[in-house]
Amino acid sequence: MYNYKKIVDDLLKWYDRHARSLPWRENPKPYYVWVSEIMLQQTRVEAVKGYFNRFIEALPDIEALATAPEEQLLKLWEGLGYYNRVRNLQKAAIQVMEDYQGLLPADYKELLKLKGIGSYTAGAIASIAYGIQVPAVDGNVLRVMKRLAGSYDVITKASVKRQMEEILAEVVPVRAGAFNQAVMDLGAMVCIPNGMPLCEKCPLAKYCIAKEKGIQMELPVKEKKKARKIEEKTILLLEYQGKYAIQKRREKGLLAGLWELPNLEGKYSKQEMLSILKEENKRADVYELGPGKHIFSHIEWSMLGYHIILETPIEEKNYIWVSKQELQDTYAIPTAFSIYLKD
Numbered sequence: 108m109y110n111y112k113k114i115v116d117d118l119l120k121w122y123d124r125h126a127r128s129l130p131w132r133e134n135p136k137p138y139y140v141w142v143s144e145i146m147l148q149q150t151r152v153e154a155v156k157g158y159f160n161r162f163i164e165a166l167p168d169i170e171a172l173a174t175a176p177e178e179q180l181l182k183l184w185e186g187l188g189y190y191n192r193v194r195n196l197q198k199a200a201i202q203v204m205e206d207y208q209g210l211l212p213a214d215y216k217e218l219l220k221l222k223g224i225g226s227y228t229a230g231a232i233a234s235i236a237y238g239i240q241v242p243a244v245d246g247n248v249l250r251v252m253k254r255l256a257g258s259y260d261v262i263t264k265a266s267v268k269r270q271m272e273e274i275l276a277e278v279v280p281v282r283a284g285a286f287n288q289a290v291m292d293l294g295a296m297v298c299i300p301n302g303m304p305l306c307e308k309c310p311l312a313k314y315c316i317a318k319e320k321g322i323q324m325e326l327p328v329k330e331k332k333k334a335r336k337i338e339e340k341t342i343l344l345l346e347y348q349g350k351y352a353i354q355k356r357r358e359k360g361l362l363a364g365l366w367e368l369p370n371l372e373g374k375y376s377k378q379e380m381l382s383i384l385k386e387e388n389k390r391a392d393v394y395e396l397g398p399g400k401h402i403f404s405h406i407e408w409s410m411l412g413y414h415i416i417l418e419t420p421i422e423e424k425n426y427i428w429v430s431k432q433e434l435q436d437t438y439a440i441p442t443a444f445s446i447y448l449k450d
């Protein structure tokens with residue numbers, strides 16, 4: 108079995124010189140580490156910085172997060188996607204207020220009891236914020252480790268991840284947070300996911316079996332993803348007297364409970380839209396906003412959009428009518444609709 112202990116010193120030396128300067132690293136409060144790690148699960152570091160600063164300014168501590176109105180929470184998360192993550196963040200904050208006197212527990216197993224915190228996030232918080240010697244293993248860490256070992260294990264298997272956690276639990280040094288962040292940084296900047304890793308800049312090149320054998324691009328091995336389901340939609344930017352219609356999505360499923368633009372299943376031509384309006388005795392101007400595409404993890408929306416300026420109102424109890432300003436400032440509209448909300 109590959110001996111990961113030998114990489115520790117060189118990796119830490121490299122980290123001391125090359126660590127990325129990130130807002131949550133300057134002051135690694137447990138709350139900051141937690142929020143940043145949840146954000147980083149879905150977005151690149153560069154994009155997260157702005158979201159992180161905005162979030163912390165609005166909700167500076169766990170108590171503020173626990174008591175924030177849902178609309179504010181979703182607005183702060185707007186554009187990051189995976190809205191259940193921020194809902195879970197709040198549920199966990201409430202758990203922390205009720206069960207842990209408002210302090211994130213300095214204990215890996217206790218952290219795992221909190222909503223939305225899995226082994227990676229628990230490991231990151233425990234090691235970075237509390238210096239506890241536990242690993243934080245995600246896809247990036249697995250990529251680096253499997254390349255070092257020249258291993259063809261399928262990293263998308265839960266058993267492979269669990270095994271790596273067990274192996275690294277024996278390797279993580281006293282500087283646990285630095286070690287875990289060093290692997291994260293190496294994975295982001297040197298042993299990169301797409302394209303050829305920058306082995307010539309890698310502090311671990313001399314220990315790397317993938318480099319030695321020239322198989323870096325074959326590793327890591329992942330299970331093939333299932334093809335995405337394509338859903339066709341017609342998106343309606345309905346305007347009446349300077350206000351726009353939005354409605355709430357169902358409480359279950361994709362984008363649950365979020366606000367959205369009204370939409371129809373399937374794609375309708377402009378002629379068909381005009382006919383529908385005529386049948387309903389509505390006078391309106393219809394402008395084409397063109398096609399759009401949005402990719403979720405398992406589903407792809409293939410869309411057509413129309414800006415419909417109504418001269419007669421629509422009585423639809425699910426709609427609320429809001430100004431452009433309110434759309435920008437108050438309501439979190441998923442990114443999928445954003446191309447139809449541009450000026």
Ligand code: SF4
Binds near residue numbers: 254298310311316323
């Ligand atoms: S030598 Fe190359 S493949 Fe190996 S860990 Fe470093 S960057 Fe990754």
